[in-house]
Amino acid sequence: MQHKINPKVDCAFKALLGAEENRALLIDFLNAMLIDTLPRPISAVRILDPYNPRETLEDKLTIVDVKARDAAGRVFQIEIQLVVYADLTTRMLYARADLYRRQLRRGQDYSILKPTYAIWRVVNTYKMAKHLILDIAAEHFDFHIDEAKVTAEAALDGLYVIRTSLPAEQSSDDETVRRYKSLSHVEAAFxxxxxxxxxxxxxxxYSADRVRAHLFLCMLAYYVKWHMSEAWRGLLFADEDQERLTRRDPVAPATRSEAALRKAATKQLPDGSPAHSFRTLLNDLATIVRNTCRRPNAPSDEATFDIDTTPTPKQSAALDLIKAIRV
Incomplete structure (x- = not known):
């Protein structure tokens, strides 16, 4: 009779392979997983304590899912891991080394070390588990490839499907794909x-109203930045030929115009002046300053007057483009 549980659940995995009453299942699992590694099949095992106790107060306590030893003295460690994190490979190496370290006592020779086998089942690393059918019974373990699922997925290799609730008269196929791809602008905004x-x-x-006000002001600031970026396309590395995007195949990979590629390669605009990013153009505009002046040797109570530095032609062009923005 098959178990009506998900064997990938940690506690279920331990109950299936780490219980004395399921020793035959454990043997079958080890033989299936190590069929190309073991010189001969395993016939009997002794299930060991999965806790690796500390030998000193400073030692690290480690716990594995299943640990066993066969009649030849070989040690087997089995782990199932549902979450992949940065130090997982280091943990694997540490656990494998610990299997060797715990075999020897003081004065014993390295020649008595027995082989060790560490089996780690990392779920969803390659997204292939969905193509396997597991057969777990009280006396055996087996698995085979679900050929029907493999065939169905192979038919969609390299494809993605976009669905919308809008009727066709409101959004054509091309327009739906363009709208989906425009989500990249939302990611750029974030x-x-x-x-x-x-x-x-x-x-x-700390108060909710002030947090909302802070977020609102930041959204307004991005709205202003977006309009400035659109107005300054001709001065930036940005692609100016936006009409081309509405004519191209929406499914094909996006490409930049020849003019945009030329700006990126030469770092210059068609007039030979330097091309800017949004940040560097702002820095350039920041060099425009207003000086508050007074006549030399004049008394401190004499009236002052302001003099602004004269913008360069590029700065003047950028300021004129901002003035031309209509919302």
Whole structure:
């Protein structure tokens, strides 16, 4: 009779392979997993304590899912891991080394070390488990490939499907794909909000109203930045030929125009002046300053007057483009 449980659940995995009453299942599992590694099949095992106790107070306590030893003295460790994290490979190496270390006592020779086998089942690493059918019974373990699922997925290799609830008269196929791909602009907006451009965080407010006001102001700031970026396309590395995007195949990979590629390669605009990013153009505009002046040797109570530095032709062009923005 098959178990009506998910064997990938940690506690279920331990109950299936780590219980004395399921020793035959454990033997079958080890023989199936190590069929190309073992010189001969395993016939009997002794299930060991999965806790590796500390030998000193400073030692690290380690716990494995299943640990066993066969009649030849070989040690087997089995782990199932549902979450992949940065130090997982280091943990695997440490656990495998611990299997060797615990075999010897003081004065014993290295020649008596027995082989060790560590089996780690890392779920969803390659997204292939969905193509396997597991047969877990009280006396055996087996698995085979679900050929029907493999065939069905192979028919969709390299394809993705976009579904919408809008009727066809409101959104054509091409328009649906374009709208889906335009979500990249939303991701870019979030990156801009969280970067040094707008610094939406850290938030130094505690009341809910002030936090909402902070977020609202940051959204308004991004709205202004977006309009400035659109107006300055001709001065930036941005692609100016936006009409081309509406004519191209929406499914094909996006490409930049020849003019945009030329700007990126030469770092120059068609007039030979330097091309800018949004940040470097702002830095350039920041060199325009207003000086508050007074006549030399004049008394401190004499009236002052302001003199602005004269913008360069590039700065003047950028300021004129901002003035031309209509919302």
């Amino acid at each position: 990156r801009s909000l969280k970067s040094d451009d707008l610094q939406i965080r850290p938030i130094y407010h």
